[in-house]
Amino acid sequence: MSQSFNRRSWLKTGLLSLGGAAMLPQLSWAESSKPITLDKSGRIVYTPLFREHTAPLEAEILAKLNANENPYGPSPKAVEALQSVALQGNRYGWGQLSVLMDKISEKEGVPKEYLMMGPGSSDLLEKFALVLFMKGGTVLSADPSYMSLMNVARSVGADWKGIPLKKDWSHDLEAMEAAIDSDTKLVYICNPNNPTGTITEYKKLYDFCSRVSEKVPVFIDEAYLDFVDGENGKSMVSLLNEGKNVIVARTFSKIHGMAGLRVGYVAALPETLESIQSITRGGMGISNTSIHAAIASMEDVEFQQKSKQLNKEARDYTAATLKSMGFEPVPSHTSFMIFPQEEMEGREFLKKMSAQGIGVRSFEIYDKTWCRVSMGTMKEMEMFTSALGKVME
Numbered sequence: 001m002s003q004s005f006n007r008r009s010w011l012k013t014g015l016l017s018l019g020g021a022a023m024l025p026q027l028s029w030a031e032s033s034k035p036i037t038l039d040k041s042g043r044i045v046y047t048p049l050f051r052e053h054t055a056p057l058e059a060e061i062l063a064k065l066n067a068n069e070n071p072y073g074p075s076p077k078a079v080e081a082l083q084s085v086a087l088q089g090n091r092y093g094w095g096q097l098s099v100l101m102d103k104i105s106e107k108e109g110v111p112k113e114y115l116m117m118g119p120g121s122s123d124l125l126e127k128f129a130l131v132l133f134m135k136g137g138t139v140l141s142a143d144p145s146y147m148s149l150m151n152v153a154r155s156v157g158a159d160w161k162g163i164p165l166k167k168d169w170s171h172d173l174e175a176m177e178a179a180i181d182s183d184t185k186l187v188y189i190c191n192p193n194n195p196t197g198t199i200t201e202y203k204k205l206y207d208f209c210s211r212v213s214e215k216v217p218v219f220i221d222e223a224y225l226d227f228v229d230g231e232n233g234k235s236m237v238s239l240l241n242e243g244k245n246v247i248v249a250r251t252f253s254k255i256h257g258m259a260g261l262r263v264g265y266v267a268a269l270p271e272t273l274e275s276i277q278s279i280t281r282g283g284m285g286i287s288n289t290s291i292h293a294a295i296a297s298m299e300d301v302e303f304q305q306k307s308k309q310l311n312k313e314a315r316d317y318t319a320a321t322l323k324s325m326g327f328e329p330v331p332s333h334t335s336f337m338i339f340p341q342e343e344m345e346g347r348e349f350l351k352k353m354s355a356q357g358i359g360v361r362s363f364e365i366y367d368k369t370w371c372r373v374s375m376g377t378m379k380e381m382e383m384f385t386s387a388l389g390k391v392m393e
């Protein structure tokens with residue numbers, strides 16, 4: 001069963017974008033600048049099956065585990081680069097951007113013309129949504145998933161079809177393929193998926209993208225792929241060398257720990273990028289200093305490996321401790337984890353956790369209330385599990 005949602009029904013459910021923003025309750029420091037729709041209980045409505053509770057802060061936050069940030073970043077080499085180029089803040093970064101793109105081109109194995117840069121991948125998700133859906137059409141994705149691209153597409157008039165994830169939380173690729181029709185302009189796949197932290201098997205996804213991209217472009221958001229082990233950690237970018245119409249988004253916000261420095265990119269066929277760049281400008285939004293930092297961070301392979309290793313240790317600890325407390329966390333392949341928390345209503349849970357100095361997220365997914373916790377340092381995860389124990393007493 002798919003969930004189809006058009007702009008009119010979306011508007012009917014509540015408030016959209018700026019008009020509603022003035023009337024929002026305090027959203028604490030969760031990401032609050034995206035177009036937001038609230039239901040009668042004050043929950044953010046992402047899809048009919050996926051909502052988010054919000055609550056004001058109760059105390060100073062000691063462990064910020066609500067936005068999937070990397071607690072170890074930026075890399076010391078990136079910081080050194082930032083400091084050394086601070087005085088070049090008066091210059092545009094085009095020259096250095098070209099150096100960064102050469103490095104990315106080498107890493108991804110695609111020519112530079114296949115790359116478009118942005119201040120974070122959000123900027124690119126939004127630009128693709130705007131340009132591809134200016135004249136309407138349908139975007140297809142899993143439900144629940146990371147709704148950024150779909151939110152913007154809907155805001156400019158697109159329809160959205162959401163296909164529930166399978167029982168094992170992977171994408172239901174068969175159902176997605178069956179849902180494609182003549183109105184479908186894009187399929188969006190988030191792998192690993194946010195908010196679930198789960199993976200869709202490499203081989204199955206590769207075959208899906210290879211086949212489906214002959215009919216309609218497939219956008220694969222690989223924000224968390226660097227945290228994945230083994231074959232499932234392989235990117236879909238290689239499909240570009242076979243001429244397939246895939247669009248792969250990557251970010252420096254996660255493994256590189258540069259969320260506040262804002263660097264991201266997509267790899268896609270030059271003709272696809274041309275259509276997007278005919279009315280928007282890739283790279284213009286990234287600061288010269290952040291470009292230098294990204295180059296230095298790419299060279300600091302040791303930092304990336306350390307981030308991955310420490311994230312895994314925090315994840316293993318958190319999953320084991322949650323299980324020992326009677327929770328059932330969903331096995332995560334990312335830098336965050338979800339588990340059902342049904343002892344109390346989501347808003348009350350957030351308030352109680354924040355009174356303990358812990359920031360997390362609370363979602364309604366399908367028919368359950370979930371907590372999503374980002375992986376912090378081991379000390380932060382110990383603070384989280386200890387606070388959770390107290391809140392549940």
Ligand code: PLP
Nearest residue numbers: 120121122146194223251253264
């Ligand atoms: N894609 C996914 C799946 C994310 O979770 C995020 C941020 O959390 C983004 C994209 C956007 O990241 P950024 O704009 O920082 O690159």
